[in-house]
Amino acid sequence: xxxxxxxxxxxxxxxxxxxxxxxxxxxxxxxxxxxxxxxxxxxxxxxxxxxxxxxxxxxxxxxxxxxxxxxxxxxxxxxxxxxxxxxxxxxxxxxxxxxxxxxxxxxxxxxxxx
Amino acid sequence: xxxxxxxxxxxxxxxxxxxxxxxxxxxxxxxxxxxxxxxxxxxxxxxxxxxxxxxxxxxxxxxxxxxxxxxxxxxxxxxxxxxxxxxxxxxxxxxxxxxxxxxxxxxxxxxxxxxx
Numbered sequence: 741x742x743x744x745x746x747x748x749x750x751x752x753x754x755x756x757x758x759x760x761x762x763x764x765x766x767x768x769x770x771x772x773x774x775x776x777x778x779x780x781x782x783x784x785x786x787x788x789x790x791x792x793x794x795x796x797x798x799x800x801x802x803x804x805x806x807x808x809x810x811x812x813x814x815x816x817x818x819x820x821x822x823x824x825x826x827x828x829x830x831x832x833x834x835x836x837x838x839x840x841x842x843x844x845x846x847x848x849x850x851x852x853x854x
Numbered sequence: 855x856x857x858x859x860x861x862x863x864x865x866x867x868x869x870x871x872x873x874x875x876x877x878x879x880x881x882x883x884x885x886x887x888x889x890x891x892x893x894x895x896x897x898x899x900x901x902x903x904x905x906x907x908x909x910x911x912x913x914x915x916x917x918x919x920x921x922x923x924x925x926x927x928x929x930x931x932x933x934x935x936x937x938x939x940x941x942x943x944x945x946x947x948x949x950x951x952x953x954x955x956x957x958x959x960x961x962x963x964x965x966x967x968x969x970x
Contacts, residue, residue, distance in 0.1 A: 744897070780863075782944065782962035783898075796955065830897055838905070840956035841886055841948035845897030 743767070744846035746831050752852045759818040761849050763831030770836045772814035773843065774798075774806060777828040789814055790836070821853045856881040856949045858961035866967040867935050875930040875964050877945030886948035887928040888958070889919055893941045901943075904928065915939070940968040 747762035765772065773788040775798075785798030787806040795806050803825060807815045814833075818825055828850050832843040857880045867873055879885055886905055890898040902913025909921040919930045928945060945961040 780962060783960040785957075832897075838886070838948075838956065841888060841946075841958050842900055842903065843898075843958065845899070847895065847897045 744831055744833055744844050746829075746846040746849050748849050749847060750850050750852075752854065753818075753821050754854055755822060757818075757821050757853075759821045759851065759853075761816040761818075761829055761831075761851070763814045763816070763833075763846055764812055765814075765831075765833040765844070766812065767833065767844070768811065769833035769844075770811075771834045771840055771843075772808065773832040773834075774804075774814065774816045775830045775832065776800065777830055777848070783830065786816065821851075823853050825851065826853045827851060856885070856947045856957075856959050858945050858947050858959055860943075860945055860961035860964050862964045863962075864965045864967070866969060868969045869937050870934050873930075873932045873935045873939070873966070875943050875945075875966070877928045877930065877961060878926050879928060879945070879947045880926065881947055881949055883949070884923075887919075887921060888946040888948065889913065889917070889928075889930050890944045890946060890960075891915075891941050892944065892963075898944065901930070935966075935968055937968050937970065940966055942966070 744765045774786040775783045789795045789808040805817045828848050830848045831846040834840050834843045859878045888903045889901040892898045904911050904921045942963045942965045944963045
């Protein structure tokens with residue numbers, strides 16, 4: 741089975757801190773994604789990566805950056821956390837082409853910024 | 855740009871009753887359509903998908919969905935709901951978004967509560 745793991749299930753950080761969210765997949769998938777999930781807003785794409793060191797902005801990239809140094813690992817970085825970044829963050833992975841739509845998700849990290 | 859509307863934010867059904875969750879999409883070409891499910895405390899899991907061909911597609915856990923082009927709909931159904939089906943359900947549409955990017959756009963979700 742495909743497994744996508746996220747480094748923390750719950751995280752509490754202070755305003756202004758630098759925050760790292762880590763995601764690892766074990767299926768040699770080329771694509772990896774970071775989404776943000778908020779009640780009433782569904783899932784919104786922050787960034788995605790289709791190869792090592794390659795990244796593309798999603799719908800809401802402001803305030804975030806990403807890093808993909810190894811194929812299996814994709815990190816989301818909040819350079820200076822703010823309270824409006826309190827949310828559930830979901831990582832996903834997939835293979836290329838049309839299979840991009842068949843995404844495998846991690847359990848999520850619930851981040852609270854105080 | 856593509857979009858997905860799930861008109862029902864929250865639905866409550868009794869265990870054993872039938873279920874239909876509504877999904878409408880907007881996309882200029884033939885869409886690729888998906889339903890994902892998110893159980894409490896879990897990530898999303900793909901339930902079923904429609905790419906082409908038969909407009910009635912079967913998925914996991916006894917779910918099915920029907921693509922109706924004339925209504926721009928892709929409603930999810932299950933004949934008899936089990937308590938374990940309580941979850942949030944997301945409809946999604948896939949479309950190429952510039953170059954070779956394949957973008958998945960999600961609806962806002964429908965929360966399903968199952969009463970015993």
